[in-house]
Amino acid sequence: MHEMVVAENIIKIIEQKLAELDQQGKVKKINLKIGKLTCVEPEALRLSFEVISRETSLEKASLFIESIPITGGCKDCGKDFRLEEVDFICPFCGSFKVEIKTGRELLIESFEIE
Numbered sequence: 001m002h003e004m005v006v007a008e009n010i011i012k013i014i015e016q017k018l019a020e021l022d023q024q025g026k027v028k029k030i031n032l033k034i035g036k037l038t039c040v041e042p043e044a045l046r047l048s049f050e051v052i053s054r055e056t057s058l059e060k061a062s063l064f065i066e067s068i069p070i071t072g073g074c075k076d077c078g079k080d081f082r083l084e085e086v087d088f089i090c091p092f093c094g095s096f097k098v099e100i101k102t103g104r105e106l107l108i109e110s111f112e113i114e
């Protein structure tokens with residue numbers, strides 16, 4: 001399950017950060033940005049996180065997930081547009097020179113400690 005790996009990584013990264021900061025507190029909130037192209041299901045991620053974070057300093061943390069839409073930009077006409085799925089055709093000029101601009105994000109934006 002993809003979300004398990006993502007949850008594991010989030011916990012690893014934040015635990016490392018807490019160690020660097022020499023923080024003993026519990027994490028209460030984690031703000032995430034997740035692009036639609038990552039195929040991460042927010043609900044599945046929450047469940048995985050809940051299971052994996054048990055007995056860590058992240059166990060009480062709630063996840064705030066901001067979903068980032070897929071957007072593309074056309075290299076021919078220069079327009080940017082939103083996509084429902086990966087579709088490499090510009091809706092304005094029909095060009096195939098479309099570059100995906102957002103949607104691949106998988107970021108820990110910030111987190112809060114109690």
Ligand SMILES: [Zn+2]
Nearest residue numbers: 074077090093
């Ligand atoms: Zn175009």
